[in-house]
Amino acid sequence: VWVDFSALVQQAVRKMELKVNEKGIKLFVTLRGEPFQIQGEEKRLEQVILNILENAVRYTEQGQIHVQLSFTADSLLFSVEDTGIGIPEEELPFIFERFYRVEKSRSRQYGGTGLGLAIVNKLVQLHGGNIVFTSQVGVGTCCTVQFPKKWDEALPETEDK
């Protein structure tokens, strides 16, 4: 099924606006180029976008979140950059593991189950894409998801989150 990815991003951003305003942070959205269609499952792609955005909002106390959508010749790039608490470099390799959460003190403060990124990672892979995090503690985190413009495999059922 063809899905309008930029429309999904805009929808997800609207869902987060209240929370963002409550926290007093700013949310910027840059959508470059034409509305972009990719092959996939709308619900699953929305889950990917929302989970990444939710993390950015949850782990950012001040500053801004920048959501960007851009295109190259053969792929779509979706990125969410925040000015939040960051992720220690030595923890980065583990954030996609089920139930993995950085530091216990942090977990108590912020809630969450540690399942979000495990599911996101799986869904991105099922859509033929890949996901990369860069982060610096106390500075912020940037998550970039890359999807190929062509994708034509059947998508197995995945659990809800």
Ligand code: ATP
């Ligand atoms: P859930 O998403 O299941 O409610 P969660 O947010 O703790 O819980 P994940 O989304 O899988 O779990 O993220 C794993 C860990 O990675 C988080 O506990 C958090 O410490 C860290 N993390 C993820 N995104 C960010 C971010 N944008 N800034 C700082 N830390 C992050």
Ligand code: MG
């Ligand atoms: Mg999360």
